[in-house]
Amino acid sequence: MASADYNKWHRPVLLAETIEALALKPGGLYVDVTSGGGGHSAAILSQLNAEGRLIAMDRDADAREETRKRLESLNTLGSYSVRSSKFSSLSLNLFDEEKGHIDGLLADLGTSSYQLDEADRGFSYHQDGPLDMRMDRSDGESAAEILAWIKEDDLAYILRKYGEETHAGRIARAIVRERKLRAIETTGQLAEIISKAVPASARRKKHPARRSFQAIRIAVNREFEEIEALLEQIPVLMSSGGRVVIISFHSLEDRLIKQTFAKWEDPCECPREFPICVCGKKALGKRPYRKVIEASDEEVEENSRARSAKLRVFEFGGVG
Ligand SMILES: C[S@@+](CC[C@H](N)C(=O)[O-])C[C@H]1O[C@@H](n2cnc3c(N)ncnc32)[C@H](O)[C@@H]1O
Numbered sequence: 001m002a003s004a005d006y007n008k009w010h011r012p013v014l015l016a017e018t019i020e021a022l023a024l025k026p027g028g029l030y031v032d033v034t035s036g037g038g039g040h041s042a043a044i045l046s047q048l049n050a051e052g053r054l055i056a057m058d059r060d061a062d063a064r065e066e067t068r069k070r071l072e073s074l075n076t077l078g079s080y081s082v083r084s085s086k087f088s089s090l091s092l093n094l095f096d097e098e099k100g101h102i103d104g105l106l107a108d109l110g111t112s113s114y115q116l117d118e119a120d121r122g123f124s125y126h127q128d129g130p131l132d133m134r135m136d137r138s139d140g141e142s143a144a145e146i147l148a149w150i151k152e153d154d155l156a157y158i159l160r161k162y163g164e165e166t167h168a169g170r171i172a173r174a175i176v177r178e179r180k181l182r183a184i185e186t187t188g189q190l191a192e193i194i195s196k197a198v199p200a201s202a203r204r205k206k207h208p209a210r211r212s213f214q215a216i217r218i219a220v221n222r223e224f225e226e227i228e229a230l231l232e233q234i235p236v237l238m239s240s241g242g243r244v245v246i247i248s249f250h251s252l253e254d255r256l257i258k259q260t261f262a263k264w265e266d267p268c269e270c271p272r273e274f275p276i277c278v279c280g281k282k283a284l285g286k287r288p289y290r291k292v293i294e295a296s297d298e299e300v301e302e303n304s305r306a307r308s309a310k311l312r313v314f315e316f317g318g319v320g
Helices: 003-009 015-022 039-046 061-072 113-117 143-149 152-163 168-181 187-197 210-220 223-237 251-265 297-302 304-308
Strands: 029-032 053-058 079-084 102-108 238-248 310-316
Touching (some): 003 061, 015 238, 039 053, 061 113, 143 210, 223 238
Parallel strands (some): 029 053, 053 079
């Protein structure tokens, strides 16, 4: 398959910036925990020599199949494996000899274009399909199952927090009212309930269901809990000098990553007025770039998804 076709499945964002931020060592061990269509994975693998190794992971079976096809099509020296894993099971899916030896780890968060565009996956408010939204269709409850029991207040909270939906209360009320009449089982049904629930002014610009679909997807896949679990495991998995690169698309995710990296760099908990540190907490490494990296105007023009992408880097070791 030509690379343009792979880009239809999912066009990787900030590709050159990611490779630069990883400061790739050709003989190193790299883990891509969000392989998706394999765009970033392919670029990493292409830079490796015969000693270099890539582990490409995703919780989505369709993504792993696409990654496998893409990596197989490359003529490279480095070796690779494609593994099923969600962030919270990362350590369980690494061998002991890999732990503590990872030279670079990439997490390109959120969903792939394929997941969003494929009606059958149940993420799309543009096309009708089963109301699923799970990245791993063998794990946990679908959006339809959750919407059948969730309390109205909790639903409103999710819509407000993860979707920044200003009409969260009205939408939650409408969903709860509708489910008493009939089961909400398709994306089309949900999109219609939301469209009818919001005031006419909210129907004029972007699709009125956009924010709610995002919020429900984040809740279904426990995306924040997963990122927290990933960040907790990372420090013991990396080699000295190893770099972690995380690309996020949601302001809450970016804030969590920014705060975690700052804490890794300066974990001291002593009161400011103490002349020396007595808590004994040592820096795990440093942030090689202070500032967040964002897509160029040219990239945003070619791929609007890149508009909200924020890339942050942390380098382990090399301190005190
Ligand atoms: C933005 S896409 C990655 C695209 C990829 N970098 C590429 O170049 O094609 C995000 C991917 O991460 C996966 N993903 C999201 N959350 C995950 C989690 N908690 N554990 C494992 N995979 C996850 C999704 O299934 C999706 O395939």
